Amino acid sequence: MFTHVMIGSNNLERARGFYDATFAALGGKAGRMDERGRLIYAYAGGRLMITKPIDGNPATAANGGTIGIVAASRDHVLAWHAAGTANGGTAIESPPSERPNGAFVAYLRDPDGNKLTARTQPAQ
Numbered sequence: 001m002f003t004h005v006m007i008g009s010n011n012l013e014r015a016r017g018f019y020d021a022t023f024a025a026l027g028g029k030a031g032r033m034d035e036r037g038r039l040i041y042a043y044a045g046g047r048l049m050i051t052k053p054i055d056g057n058p059a060t061a062a063n064g065g066t067i068g069i070v071a072a073s074r075d076h077v078l079a080w081h082a083a084g085t086a087n088g089g090t091a092i093e094s095p096p097s098e099r100p101n102g103a104f105v106a107y108l109r110d111p112d113g114n115k116l117t118a119r120t121q122p123a124q
Contacts, residue, residue, distance in 0.1 A: 004047040005067055008059025009112045012039060014088060015050050018110050021087040025079035026071055026118065044070050061113035071118045074104040080118040081106040089116075 009015040020030040028043040039050040071077045081096050088111040096106035102123030108116050
């Protein structure tokens with residue numbers, strides 16, 4: 001459905017440290033900076049892009065927004081959560097856990113306050 005998700009950051013180098021670590025924990029690759037100064041992460045057929053806002057105003061986190069990232073296994077979710085908290089992210093909501101539908105999930109806020117979740121696919 002989506003080609004990409006774009007979020008803002010007030011410090012791209014700080015964001016790069018966080019996202020490089022969390023995507024590596026999922027088996028992904030480090031981000032690359034494009035010619036327009038945006039960080040781009042390609043993973044599982046989608047792209048997450050991080051940029052300074054083009055209007056010059058500070059980046060702010062979406063109130064009520066969450067970006068979900070698929071993980072291959074419970075171990076990947078745990079590694080993602082550990083990498084995020086070790087690289088400027090904040091653990092939020094419940095500790096990493098299995099949900100009633102069988103999905104294993106963890107939540108973080110990135111250094112700019114964006115809310116993220118990594119999760120396995122629920123049991124079919």
